[in-house]
Amino acid sequence: MKVAVLGAGNGGQAISAYLSMQGHNVSLWDRNQNIVDELIKKGGVRLEGCINGFGAINIITNNLKTAICDAQIIMIVTTANAHGYLAVQLADLLQEGQIVVLNPGRTGGVLEFRESLKKLNFSKKIFLAETQTLIYACRTKETGVVNIIGIKDKVFLSALPSKDTSYVLKKIQNLYTCFIAANNVLVTGLENIGAVFHPSVIIFNAAAIERGNKFYFYREMTSAVAEFIEKLDDERLAIGKAYGIDLISAKQWVSFAYKNIKGDSLCERMQNNPAYYDILAPESIHCRQLLEDIPTGIMPLIAFGEIAGVKTQLLQSVLTIASVLLQKDFTLEGRNLTRLGLNSCRSVLDVIKIIDNS
């Protein structure tokens, strides 16, 4: 199968290597010429850890057109705050019938992607989908060498509109068998566990990170922070409930996504998850755990809460604190109702109508 993988970070390198090893015809794109050059020199990516082997990648390029030309499936594996930008860049290049999958969409990824296309009067028939999380827990050791720390058992996937999900799922089964259908993009979007995990950990460790302290992001989780995360998660669960979705709680999720995790509390499960074990905290507070998760997690959660009339005091406090800490106005880029294309929605039913059918 011809597959384009956009983004050569941890996830993009891992996916393109694995699919190449499986015999697929993969083209890998990245915006960064240095990474592209380095990968061309190596001819592909070596995987270590849970998967071992070398994936020789057919095309490695920083030209989007070259990358996606005639690809049946386009796997977007960039940070989620690049989704809107990529939609604009891809608008002229996308071909009828192509499948675009955001790995993952975070909250509202395909909604923002589609709205960005709409603004450009995009009219080709393509298929848009998003996953709930990245398939792998992985880290690049160096460009071209990725350590696969864990592989998720089951990953939710939904198309926009939802009626396209079964078609996308049938096609993507050729690449991965871990994907399972989510009812709609609210499920994949509201099951954004990173949005409740990441910013909380960074905020309560901000000074330690600034001081240059090294610590393990999950292994050294502390109880009050984990309990804070559960309270933040309660707001996410309440939003889900308002949309008729019985979301998986953060605590359940760790055991759902990984096998045989020991521990009763969320804190223990985070500390004990082997897939999390070696993940170090970022070296700067200007990290994707805030720069990505605030605009593509916390903000759209607040937006969905607003339509449904769900109180999101804690989510809003996290947004406020993070904005001031980073001195960054996230409203200039974050997924609000306008950027999600939901400005006309006055109720939960309005949203569901849009995501299921149109």
Next chain:
Amino acid sequence: MKVAVLGAGNGGQAISAYLSMQGHNVSLWDRNQNIVDELIKKGGVRLEGCINGFGAINIITNNLKTAICDAQIIMIVTTANAHGYLAVQLADLLQEGQIVVLNPGRTGGVLEFRESLKKLNFSKKIFLAETQTLIYACRTKETGVVNIIGIKDKVFLSALPSKDTSYVLKKIQNLYTCFIAANNVLVTGLENIGAVFHPSVIIFNAAAIERGNKFYFYREMTSAVAEFIEKLDDERLAIGKAYGIDLISAKQWVSFAYKNIKGDSLCERMQNNPAYYDILAPESIHCRQLLEDIPTGIMPLIAFGEIAGVKTQLLQSVLTIASVLLQKDFTLEGRNLTRLGLNSCRSVLDVIKIIDNS
């Protein structure tokens, strides 16, 4: 002069020792029998650092009546969240003409104190005042031995109502010369620098504190946290402005309260202040920097902002985050408009009328 000092923490021990060394007739009260017993055994308190010597304290007791009987001035040096409780305990014991000084009142200390008395139909004529900050930066090395790290040059003091300030100031000059008159209790209350310093530092260090990391509270201040504090301080300054008060900013304050502090930024001034140098962070997030400063600093600042129509989004976010982090409902005890006796106030002028005259 007969002086009662209530509270035998760092500040209470330091004040009672110093005043005893100056020849005053001091009685020191604490609620904790063990501390009282230990101090009785030692006969007083030894001061080290900026002041050296032993203060033999006349009466050391855990009986409030014994402590305050015939005292001309009652210096309350407990944490501010004990002010309401102490007012209730003292109501029957206070004598006509006695001067009660909260060291410091934090935000709205005397307002809460007076309102607590009012609820008990208290009718004796006493004088109520509060200071803006504690005279000393000090730490107890052990019960009965206090290290005086710094002595403040000037400390604001105001009575409630303001017309009593000059009388209180004249009397208290017999004890200390550092006190200077503030226009009213809004000045002493809104100049609550601890309220903007303390909770911010704890929140951004919460996980480090939970992990048992030792660090110096001010000396290891980090730039993003210090800049966050300045943004939080901007809301405090805006509240001051709404009440016609030109408050001292956090950055100016460090240089105002201590001599010859080097540094352009707040961060540098905190790092370089010798009086702050040895102050370690607390060993638990359940520390007075949250348990005291949220209900007696952040909350009354929000309350004063509410009356004046000043936006306090960041203060409210700090309250929300701290409440959830500690799993503590601060609304059950914190200084809101009711507990400050300001429920009937609809405007800034209503507040000023109350604090200046009645």
